[in-house]
Amino acid sequence: xxxxTTSSPYISSAGDVGSVMRxxxxxxxxxxxxxxxxxxWGVLIILIMAxxxxxxxxxxxxxxxxxxxxxxxxxxxxVLTAWLLALALPPLAPWWMVLIGVFxxxxxxKQLYGGLGYNPFNPAMIGYVVLLISFPLEMxxxxxxxxxxxxxxxxxxxxxxxxxxxxxxxxTWDALTxxxxxxxxKTGLSLDRTISEIRQSPLFGDFGxxxxxxxxxxxxxxGFWLIYKKVIDWRIPVSLILxxxxxxxxxxxxxxxxxxxxxxHIFSGAVIVGAFYIATDPVSASTTPMGRWIYGAGIGILTYxxxxxxGYPDGLAFAVLLMNMAAPMIDYYTxxxxxxxxxxxx
Amino acid sequence: MSEPSLRKITQDGLWTNNAxxxxxxxxxxxxxxxxxxxxxxxxxxxxxxxxxxxxxxVSLIRHYVRPEVRVxxxxxxxxxxxxAIELSMHAWFHDLYLILGIFIPLIVTNCVILGRAEAFASKxxxxxxxxDGLMIGFGFTLVLVVLGGMRELVGNGTLLSQAHLMFGDIxxxxxxxxxxxxxxxxxxxxxxxAFIGLGLLIAIKNVIDKKLEQRQPQVIKIxxxxxxxxx
Numbered sequence: 146x147x148x149x150t151t152s153s154p155y156i157s158s159a160g161d162v163g164s165v166m167r168x169x170x171x172x173x174x175x176x177x178x179x180x181x182x183x184x185x186w187g188v189l190i191i192l193i194m195a196x197x198x199x200x201x202x203x204x205x206x207x208x209x210x211x212x213x214x215x216x217x218x219x220x221x222x223x224v225l226t227a228w229l230l231a232l233a234l235p236p237l238a239p240w241w242m243v244l245i246g247v248f249x250x251x252x253x254x255k256q257l258y259g260g261l262g263y264n265p266f267n268p269a270m271i272g273y274v275v276l277l278i279s280f281p282l283e284m285x286x287x288x289x290x291x292x293x294x295x296x297x298x299x300x301x302x303x304x305x306x307x308x309x310x311x312x313x314x315x316x317t318w319d320a321l322t323x324x325x326x327x328x329x330x331k332t333g334l335s336l337d338r339t340i341s342e343i344r345q346s347p348l349f350g351d352f353g354x355x356x357x358x359x360x361x362x363x364x365x366x367x368g369f370w371l372i373y374k375k376v377i378d379w380r381i382p383v384s385l386i387l388x389x390x391x392x393x394x395x396x397x398x399x400x401x402x403x404x405x406x407x408x409x410h411i412f413s414g415a416v417i418v419g420a421f422y423i424a425t426d427p428v429s430a431s432t433t434p435m436g437r438w439i440y441g442a443g444i445g446i447l448t449y450x451x452x453x454x455x456g457y458p459d460g461l462a463f464a465v466l467l468m469n470m471a472a473p474m475i476d477y478y479t480x481x482x483x484x485x486x487x488x489x490x491x
Numbered sequence: 492m493s494e495p496s497l498r499k500i501t502q503d504g505l506w507t508n509n510a511x512x513x514x515x516x517x518x519x520x521x522x523x524x525x526x527x528x529x530x531x532x533x534x535x536x537x538x539x540x541x542x543x544x545x546x547x548x549v550s551l552i553r554h555y556v557r558p559e560v561r562v563x564x565x566x567x568x569x570x571x572x573x574x575a576i577e578l579s580m581h582a583w584f585h586d587l588y589l590i591l592g593i594f595i596p597l598i599v600t601n602c603v604i605l606g607r608a609e610a611f612a613s614k615x616x617x618x619x620x621x622x623d624g625l626m627i628g629f630g631f632t633l634v635l636v637v638l639g640g641m642r643e644l645v646g647n648g649t650l651l652s653q654a655h656l657m658f659g660d661i662x663x664x665x666x667x668x669x670x671x672x673x674x675x676x677x678x679x680x681x682x683x684x685a686f687i688g689l690g691l692l693i694a695i696k697n698v699i700d701k702k703l704e705q706r707q708p709q710v711i712k713i714x715x716x717x718x719x720x721x722x
Binding site: 275279 | 674677678683687
């Protein structure tokens with residue numbers, strides 16, 4: 146099969162896949178540490194578990210497909226996928242859910258399509274969406290950030306909950322977990338409360354959720370570093386956030402009681418992580434400069450639409466997958482003109 | 492055109508040219524109703540009866556219908572058969588009819604049936620057409636049942652649930668619960684599970700074919716699929 150899309154040079158500074166993946170991993174470290182600080186040891190346990198599962202499954206699949214194992218394992222792409230998936234999972238997700246998520250991400254979405262570079266969809270988001278639509282109950286068991294938590298879970302306690310699936314002692318899920326800010330808004334709006342009433346809850350901070358927004362800041366910091374190092378293209382995060390601002394501002398101005406402010410939408414849920422780390426996946430994103438604007442803005446707008454009028458509190462994962470599907474077509478219609486060629490329509 | 496042997500018709504319908512796995516025809520009902528073994532079996536049997544009867548009728552009238560009007564005539568025949576089946580299911584298997592719902596009348600548009608009428612029945616004698624219809628239908632049913640079983644097992648941890656809808660009250664306790672206290676894996680029951688499941692079945696078939704080919708390196712046979720998918 147021949148694709149006529151151009152592939153523009155995506156990275157100018159970095160040398161190979163491994164070094165790109167490693168730099169993205171370094172950029173994720175501050176945000177991940179902040180997540181662990183606010184949401185407890187569970188995040189770290191799930192992160193390590195996901196990476197172990199991902200690397201083992203990747204090795205098994207490479208073996209089955211008769212590919213060399215070492216060069217593909219040491220490019221860290223499986224580690225990055227697992228890391229992003231782990232950040233999307235609730236901090237006390239049971240171990241088998243991590244395994245299923247990683248299985249769908251690595252085996253189904255990545256290796257069955259031909260491995261790194263051939264996957265039309267973002268593997269981490271496939272794993273997340275499969276879990277979200279299959280286990281809606283477990284996927285919403287989010288912990289409150291540390292300043293709101295009545296009980297700080299220790300390392301062994303978290304480990305026990307992840308492996309047994311239920312809280313031990315006199316703890317229950319209801320006592321441990323709390324709605325996420327986006328959940329809270331969705332439920333509150335369905336009860337005919339206004340946004341300003343909902344925001345009275347201690348869950349909310351200046352823009353997004355208390356604690357949550359700080360985690361986002363650290364992730365954004367890593368993202369800026371990636372843009373500075375030219376590992377990711379600035380167009381996708383900028384257009385994604387612009388897309389959210391453009392669509393959410395009119396609704397917020399006309400009816401601030403039922404629609405959250407643009408800042409709230411940017412600082413809650415998956416937008417910051419998604420804009421810098423997920424939507425910029427070099428394989429499944431659009432590759433032309435113009436295409437990246439369309440691709441990013443599309444994700445932003447779809448995320449807002451799913452959040453405001455859809456069935457799920459957050460929609461970034463679905464938006465990324467939908468735009469992944471559209472990426473080849475976007476690339477086709479936004480091919481840059483080769484210098485010296487005549488201007489003509491597509 | 493030389494008449495294909497009965498053995499070849501059987502083999503084509505069940506395996507080499509399987510409607511579900513190779514021709515990829517009738518995907519709409521195939522993907523939509525196979526959330527359990529019984530649903531798959533119900534739709535499979537209905538499709539088998541339709542394709543067999545329509546093949547027989549089309550083969551009987553093949554010398555009297557002008558080529559210009561053949562497709563409307565085939566569609567009329569298929570539509571009347573499907574209507575009869577729909578009414579009978581409504582009468583005798585009402586609960587199953589309610590589950591399969593729109594997909595029973597939609598058998599009319601199932602391209603397997605029109606495809607076989609056009610590509611096979613209108614060119615061959617009644618006996619061969621009937622056998623072809625039966626085997627294609629049987630192959631299709633097999634895929635429906637296997638896919639339904641896969642999805643039911645992964646999604647709910649059971650097999651043959653709701654068998655009483657088809658076999659009456661004696662089948663009430665046929666349900667096999669293979670995994671006790673299974674939490675359910677919803678994605679297998681939802682539409683994506685159908686696509687992933689069918690993809691895996693096709694992959695398994697290709698692997699088996701490859702293995703068989705390696706075992707006996709014979710004369711290379713060139714097989715062309717009978718029809719290309721239209722819907």
